[in-house]
Amino acid sequence: MLGEGILKGLAETAKNFAGSYVSKERLTTVQYPEERIPTAENARVFPFLVFDGKDWESGLRCVACQICEKECPPKCIYIEKSKDKKPDYVGKPQFYPARFDIDVSVCMSCQICVEVCPFEAIKMNTEFELATDDRFGGLLLDRHKLAQSNEYYHKIHPTEAAEVDARLAEEKAKTEAKAKAAAAAAAAKASAAAAAPKPAESATEKLAEPPAKAAESESKQGGGGQ
C-alpha cells in the first residue's frame, strides 16, 4: 500500500514524542545553564600550572625547562627562565619561570604539554566557561592566572592526581635515600682514609676528596628540601 512507510515512520516519531514525557531515555536534552552534566573526570580544556603548598609563586613545580614550549603544536606557550634558582620538591635547586604565558585563544587543548612535562608541573583544567569581553588581554593567561593548587588538581582529576602524587613521593624518597647512602659512604671512606697508613696518604686523600665534597653538597640539598 502506498503511504504505509510514511505511516510507519509517523508511528515511530509518535512513540518518541509520547515517550519523551515518561522516559528519560527519549528526552536527553539538558537545559544547560540551569542544569549541568558533571564533566568527565579526564575531560580537558586548557592547561594550568600546579603549585604545592600555600604560596603559588614559590610552590610552582615548573622548572622552566621549556620542553612544553618546544613541543606545543600551535606554539601558544611563552616561557622566560629566571636568573636565580630555588629548590624544587626534592630539594634540588632549579630555575623557575620568570614568565609563563599561555595564549588560550591559540591553544587547541591537545594535552601534549602535559604528556611531555617531566616534572608533572602542567596539567589540564576542566573549566570551560571562559568567555571574556576582553579580546586581546583576557585570553593571554600569565603564570599567576595559570597557577592552581595541588588540591584543586586533586579535586578535578582525583585518580590521576593520586597517581602523580605517589610517583613524586616515591621519587623524593629515592633521592633522599640516595643522598643518605652517598653521605654514609663518603663518611665511611673519609674515616677509612684518615685511618690509612702514612705512605699511601697522598694517593688516598686525592681519591677520597671528591666523593666527600659531593656528599657534602648533596646533604645540603637534602636539607634544603625539608
Place this chain on the structure above:
Amino acid sequence: MSGSVTELGFRLARQEGWNQSPVIERDTDTEQLEVAMGPHHPSTHGVFRMNVTLEGERIVRLKPVFGYLHRNHEKLGEGNSYLASMPYTDRLDYFCSLTNNWAYALAVEKLAGQAVPERAEYLRVILAELTRVQNHASAVGFLIQDMGASGTPLMYAFREREKILDLFESLTGSRMMCNYMRFGGCRVDASTEWLDRARTVVAGLPAFADEFEALLCKNEILMARTQGTGVLRPELAINAGVTGPMLRASGVNYDIRKVDHYGIYDRFSFKVPLGDHWDVYDRFMIRLLELRESVKILEQALKDIPAGPVMDPKAKIRGFRPKPGEAYGRIEAPKGELGFYLISDGGPDPYRYRVRPPSLINLTVLEDMCLGQNVADVVLILGSVDIVLGEVDR
C-alpha cells in the same frame, strides 16, 4: 563475505528516467543560467561552492569550488614533529578524529617499524567502529535533513551520537578532538567501567538501527526522492578512485578492512554490504547496513579484548626520529580510504607529509552524478557523498 542492499532495501515501481526533467528544445528561446550554490548554502556541509549551469531545472554543468577552509595542514606537518601532527589530524575530518589518528599512527608505525600491543589494537578497533557508527548515523541524518525532513531523523541520530561522544570524552578527554592514539599504542588505558559503559551503549545500537530503519527505509517520499537519483556507475567509481560507502553503493566489493587486514580486522567476522542500483538510496542504505555490521564488530571486540599494556614500552614520546624511508598507512575511514604518506629523512619532522583524503576524491565524481538531474537533487547527491570540508580543503 558480502550482502546486498536489496535484502533490506525497498524499491518503488517506476519508469526509467522518471525524475529527469525534459530536455528543452533549443529553438524555444532560452538561456542557460549560472547559479552559485554556496559557499554559505546550508546544504553544502561547510564552506563549499558549486557553480551550476542550468537549463531550466536541469543541470548541464557543475563546477565544485573548494579551498575556503584551507589550513595548510600538509605543510604544517612538515614543520612539526611527528607527535605534534597528531592533534592536527583530529581537525581533518572532525567527525571522525579517532580514525584519522589511527591512519596517521599506522603510517608512522610502518615508517618506524613499531609494534602495537594487543590491547591497544582492540581499543583502536572499538573506537574506530564507534566512530563509524556515529559518522554513518549522522551522515544519514544530514542527508535526510537535506531532503527537507527538518531535524527529526538528524536529532535521533545525534541522540545516539551523543552517547558515543560521551564515551570518547570519558576515555580520551575530548568529545571530538580526541588526540588519543600514539605511535606504538594508545595514550591511556580504558578502565573496566569504561568498557562496561561501551558495552551498554553498543547493546542499545541495534534498537536504534531498527528505529531508524522503521522511520526511513520504507518512507515513500524518501524513496521517490532518492531512487534513481545520482547514479554512479561502478566503472566510473573505480576509475575516479572513489572509495568507502560510495564505492560499495556502486556495487564494488572493496573494503580496506577486508582487503588490507590492517590492525586486527581479520579476526572479526562481518559482511560488506553492496548496492545494486548505484543511486542515492543505495548510498543511504549502505550506511545503515554498515552501521549494523560495525555493531557486530564492536560486540566481538568488546567480548575478546585482552588485558595488558596499551603502549609499546619501547615507544618514545619525545625525541622520536624514525630512520630515513617512506611509508603509506591507510585505513577504511567512515568516508573511504584515508591514507597518510610520509617520507622521513631521519630528522624529528617528516620530509614530506601527504594526506589522501577520501572526501576530496569522492567529490570528484559530483558533476558526473549531477548531470541531467534537477537542481534540487544536487543537494541530495552532495549529501549522499558525505563530505567534511575540513578534510577536503585541509
